[in-house]
Amino acid sequence: MTVYYYKDRFLKGGETPVPVEDRAFNYGDGIYEVVRFHRDRSFGLQEHLERLRDSAEAIRMALPFPLEEIESIVRSAVSQVEDEVVDVYFQISRGEALRVHPFPQTDPVLSLYARPGRIYTEDFREAGVAVITLPDERWSNCYIKSLNLLPNVLAKQAAVEAGAYEAVLIRDGWVTEASASNVFGYHDGVFFTHPANRHILNGITRRFLLRAIQKLGFTVQEEPMSEEFFQNEVESAFITSTTMELMPISKINQRELHPLGPESPVWQILQAFRTL
Ligand SMILES: Cc1ncc(COP(=O)(O)O)c(C=O)c1O
Structure with missing residues (x-):
């Protein structure tokens, strides 16, 4: 089972809400992280969140939520997947705006999925x-x-x-x-x-x-x-x-x-x- 989150809520099956003029979509204008959990124990979640913050700073983009809130959304997604090993992908896009190269006024958007992780034997x-x-x-x-x-x-x-x-x-x-x-x-x-x-x-x-x-x-x-x-x-x-x-x-x-x-x-x- 894969759990999807977009902007401000978990998605129901079949929904695909990414706007055509999202800058992640148009320009790759955004950042991401991948974290692995073994049940609710993460490997280096804090370090991943800090690197997300550093990446955001490097591209001069504000985060949509404080790191603690991103952490709790990540943890909530993981808790909805029952497998032993869960990978969470989360990205922040600079947001949606008419397509122009310089930074327009946008609200950065968090999107995420959590799914069973591949286990290497x-x-x-x-x-x-x-x-x-x-x-x-x-x-x-x-x-x-x-x-x-x-x-x-x-x-x-x-x-x-x-x-x-x-x-x-x-x-x-x-x-x-x-x-x-x-x-x-x-x-x-x-x-x-x-x-x-x-x-x-x-x-x-x-x-x-x-x-x-x-x-x-x-x-x-x-x-x-x-x-x-x-x-x-x-x-x-x-x-x-x-x-x-x-x-x-x-x-x-x-x-x-x-x-x-x-x-x-x-x-x-x-x-x-x-x-x-
Ligand atoms: C280019 C590149 N280098 C290194 C890594 C390894 O990073 P990490 O250990 O934080 O997963 C990744 C992971 O996706 C990567 O994409």
Whole structure:
């Protein structure tokens, strides 16, 4: 079952109220978040709400409600879905107005859905996923979780068409992140991931994993990996996101990576992450 919320109320089946001149619809003028709940326990809800606030500030848009009210609408939506694992997508559009590029007078609009989350089995995780590398064709403000995802959509589609699961993006010879996840590499006792600057979305999962890595005493360097290092050198690599947690990479383009056993550092990190 999926629960939908639009503007100021939960929707009944079949309703599609998005106005044709909503700016999210016309321009991608808005921001969003995805949060996972295990029953009523969220993973990092506070961090997601704070990132929503930061994204809103970055695009100079007011939130339609205080964060606490958005939180209670999110929680109310989750409570209406009976499954064990529930994902909530919520977005804020700048609102509805006659279509002109500069900001018109609008009331920002919250819309949301909550639905059962995909659960990745441990077998799937142990097998890992294949990735391809592609040029990062996005803009220079990737730290904003904006609705403009066309380059991400095209990259993911190219990955799927190549028989892979994700597209790892390369900007000026350096790995930034993937189309819908952050990227980590592991080599010679050190974890690497791109620093949280304008070229990546600072994933909430990424932030928690950094804590888990440090808690276990591994060295982590928030430095970009060169394409060459990532393609030819890293011993292990993984991608991270709210819905996947940590997903090992089994293949980078044509290079197979070793399967990861539960004794591997990457596996230990996942266990530590889950108990943070
Ligand atoms: C481009 C991009 N990077 C990273 C992430 C991971 O972020 P989080 O861990 O907050 O889900 C996402 C998630 O959607 C994403 O779209």
